[in-house]
Amino acid sequence: MGKSERSRPWWRRLLAALAPARPDGPERLASHHAAEVRLAEALERDARRLDRYPQAQTRVREGARRARERAQRVRQALEKSGHPVAEPGTAGGAEFPTTWDELRASVSELDRLSEVYLADAYALEHDSPDSAALLRELHRETVAEHRDLIWTLMQVPRIDPASTPPLAA
Numbered sequence: 001m002g003k004s005e006r007s008r009p010w011w012r013r014l015l016a017a018l019a020p021a022r023p024d025g026p027e028r029l030a031s032h033h034a035a036e037v038r039l040a041e042a043l044e045r046d047a048r049r050l051d052r053y054p055q056a057q058t059r060v061r062e063g064a065r066r067a068r069e070r071a072q073r074v075r076q077a078l079e080k081s082g083h084p085v086a087e088p089g090t091a092g093g094a095e096f097p098t099t100w101d102e103l104r105a106s107v108s109e110l111d112r113l114s115e116v117y118l119a120d121a122y123a124l125e126h127d128s129p130d131s132a133a134l135l136r137e138l139h140r141e142t143v144a145e146h147r148d149l150i151w152t153l154m155q156v157p158r159i160d161p162a163s164t165p166p167l168a169a
Helices: 003-007 010-018 025-048 054-081 099-124 129-155
Strands: none
Touching (some): 025 054, 025 099, 025 129, 099 129
């Protein structure tokens, strides 16, 4: 133990030993890339089920496009840092009984992503200011996207359009 080490109080040395390791920026970015790709796929599935509601379908497809754009920006940041980028597997995701429930799950995922972007931006601020700036920007975008998707969700009836009987002629 060096002289500077001994001059620190015991509780500071203990705190330093117990503190979590510094966050690994590229790994966090890779998980964000995978989450955005999965979100885009889920929104595309949601949009396909909204064929009876063309305005809502257009808005949800637009949300999927923006999720793909966010994933691409994260991918570019990963490539710039030299971290390998693996495409996430296409998981079918959870099946929900109604389109409304599926869309609600996408809203929840957007909310979760928004919070994680901000938390990771603060965690990476010291070690990777460029990544932190990107994550703060993505946080702002996902907050706006969350608000827009909630508005769209409120325009879709809670009854599954696929399960309603056809109108009698």
